Amino acid sequence: MSMITNYLNSLETYLPSDLKKDVREELENSICEQVHEKKEQLGRELNESEQEELLLEIGHPSRVASAYLPNQQLIGVDYFPAYKKSLEIALTVMLGLNLLVTVPFIFQTNNIIIAAITLFWDLFDTAIKVFSLVTIIFYLMQKYQANLEQLYAWSPKDIKEKNPKLSITRLDVFFELIFQVLFLVWWNGLFDLPLSLSEDSIFTTVSFSGDWSMVFLPVNVIFAAGITISIHKLVSAGWSKRTLIGNMLLNFASLFVVYQISGFQDFVIFDNPLLDIQTLETLTSVIVQTTYSILGIIAVIILWDTWSNVKGLRNL
């Protein structure tokens, strides 16, 4: 019978002290009766595998014990909608604040990779803390049966008109926001070059030409405005007429900047005097072609985004 005793001992460990004795006795009696009945049927004691079969039928001690306990969900169905909404709002606000506080410090660093990792870690850390805190609050509200009527107090008049075609998921906007912030960090560290390049035994250093300083400020302004629009989208989980028009204006400004860049005399400057003219021309040609290709792709993306905005405005 040691297997049955072990089973009951294990079951007890999953139960609160006020239930241990009662539940154990009740289940022990039930198991003993079943053993007794089988013993009479077989005319002998139950062997180990027969006892094992019986216990397997009853179930894992933790699952049996959990059936006796109330509240088997961290956040139950009644509280979950309010919990989810609170979590979304808290994450949006806290991550937005975290971004605003962290970005100025990141601009001061020279290493873009370390800056990106720091930013990601800060956001992740904040998200975990917010998630834990909101979950604990709702768990306690549920445990002490906080009034649900107040939690879901509403009026049909409060529900704003919203075009489903213009709604977007917060996750998409969040990734867009991360991209914009990372780009700004990169852009502001961009002028810390020279950058080392090595190809086919040629080693050289390149710097961005002075022409780039012309677009330094406009790009910062465009992306800062883009981040503002993204935060607005993150909060409202959708486009509005104002954000659509704002985004279109930013797209036009971006296209103008792309056009300006395409007119630069030089994109980069080679700082290595040891390069011969032929190598220099080859490298320059590769860089020019690559830059034009990238600018072309960016222009297409901007045009596509603008077209999406126009379609959005039509849906309003």
Added chain:
Amino acid sequence: MTDSEHYQKLKLELRRGVLILAVLAELDEEHYGYSLRKKLLSKGLEIDESTLYPLVRRLEKQQLLISEWREEDKRKKRFYKLSEVGESVLQKLTADWHQVESVLNSILK
């Protein structure tokens, strides 16, 4: 999820509410856990111990059942029986069940 898994899940949901009614109805006569399980099984309703025992406790906590520990065949057993509240609730639930049954029968025709 396969058809069979869907079926099993829905069957469980369907049984969940019915079990309470069956347990209450069977406990107009006094039973301890295992004897109640055997009685239900003899009438064609199979129910696990890990479902039945917590269920009767929950019903007792809701004051639909009363219980007492007694010794029988040299073993201490917990006997359950319908309380007065339980009897009145059972009557109402039985009436509801008949109504649901007739409505469903007309729908399922």
